Amino acid sequence: KAGVTQTPRYLIKTRGQQVTLSCSPISGHRSVSWYQQTPGQGLQFLFEYFSETQRNKGNFPGRFSGRQFSNSRSEMNVSTLELGDSALYLCASSPYTGELFFGEGSRLTVL
C-alpha cells in the first residue's frame, strides 16, 4: 500500500505570495489532518478533514485554509505569506483507529 504523498517536497516563496500544498492519503483513509512544525513552536495542528468536511481547526489565522476532495486528497493554502510561515508542513491520514500516518512533509521557506 502506498504511503501518504505530499507535494511539493521543497519550495521557496517570497513574502506576500501564496502557496498550495497537496496531500494524497493512504488508500481507504478518509481522515486527513495537517500540522505545521517549526523549531520554536513544535508541532501545531492546523485542521482535519473527514469526508470533505472540516471537523476541527487549530488556532491559525484565516490565511491558512484547506479542503478535501471526494477522493480524500487534500490541499492546504496559505495566502499572503509571512516570514514566520517558514516551516515543515506535515499531512497525515488516518483510518480512524487513532494512529496517524504521516507524509514526508513539504518544507516551505519564505524569503
Place this chain on the structure above:
Amino acid sequence: SQQGEEDPQALSIQEGENATMNCSYKTSINNLQWYRQNSGRGLVHLILIRSNEREKHSGRLRVTLDTSKKSSSLLITASRAADTASYFCAFDRGSTLGRLYFGRGTQLTVWP
C-alpha cells in the same frame, strides 16, 4: 498548555544501553501515542496505548501509562545507532475529533 511535555529534551547514550523518555500531560485523554521522527522527515507511528491500559510492548519498545499521574514513558531497550531520532508523545482528548496534541519531543542520540 494543552500539549504534552517530554522529558528529557535531549538524551545521549551508547549503543546497547536502554533509553527512557517521559511524557506528561494536563487533561483527560482517550489514548496516548508515541511517534518517531528522523531529521527533517515525517513522523512514524510507534505505539498507541489506550487510557484503560497500563503497559504495552512492541518489539524493543515498552510504553507505560499512568492516568492518575497523567504521565507516560517510552523505554527503548538495547538501543542502536539507528534509533537516533526525535521521539514525540501525542494524545487524543476524545472530545476533539481528528486532532492530536503533540509534545515538544526528546532528541535521542545513540553513539556506536
